[in-house]
Amino acid sequence: MKRSLKETLLRVIILFIGLSIAHLGVTLFLLANLGADPFNVFVQGLFNTTSLIDGWPIHTHGNTHVAISFIIILILLVVDKSYIKIGTVLCMIFGGPIIDIFTALLTAPFENINSLFAKIIVNGIGCIILAFGMTIVMKSDAGTGPNDLVGICISDKLKKNFGIIRMIVDFSFIAVGFFLGGTFGIGTLICAFLVGPVANIFLPFNEKWINSVIKKVV
Secondary structure, rough: OOHHHHHHHHHHHHHHHEEEEEEEEHHHHHHHHHOOHHHHHHOOOOOOOOOOOOOOEEOOOOHHHHHHHHHHHHHHHHOOOOOHHHHHHHHHHHHHHHHHHHHHHHHHHHHHHHHHHHHHHHHHHHHHHHHHHHHHHHHHHHOOOHHHHHHHHHHHHOOHHHHHHHHHHHHHHHHHHHOOOOOOOOOHHHHHHHHHHHHHHHHHHHHHHHHHHHHHHO
């Protein structure tokens, strides 16, 4: 059924809320400085962006977007073009700048965290926030972050639990990225184990309130 302009705009707004929350989580993950997230390990290996400045991997948004675009093309050619919506493109365009904004705001408060235990806590909180925001994006039904589509498409096609599939995809990114020369740390592994299963917990909750909001407003 074709959606009204009002409903489409509302779903895009919800998507942006989820995207902002998810990228707050990504920023905390990066500020913990315990390794790149699984997808960026893949990007590092694919585009040889493993140089370090004060222990920080260089995450070039341009290279990341190229890698994401590459995955989108594969999905379009191999899986099902119906998964690609306007929100997917918006996530690709605005994801990097949102991380830049949060990084500028949060670097000072977190730069003095030196304890490994504290870093692991920040890393874990970042992963949980990422999973929460990511599931809002998914249930907005306006499009999904390009790298998240890999797990969504595979889980849909195989009719398998998204959390488990997401975890397998993350570890696949790590394995391929490491083989190609990417770097990772304990935070990468925490992300791979945590994000998918936690997202599975949030999915029904976010679907319920998003549908309720859409129903009331539209």
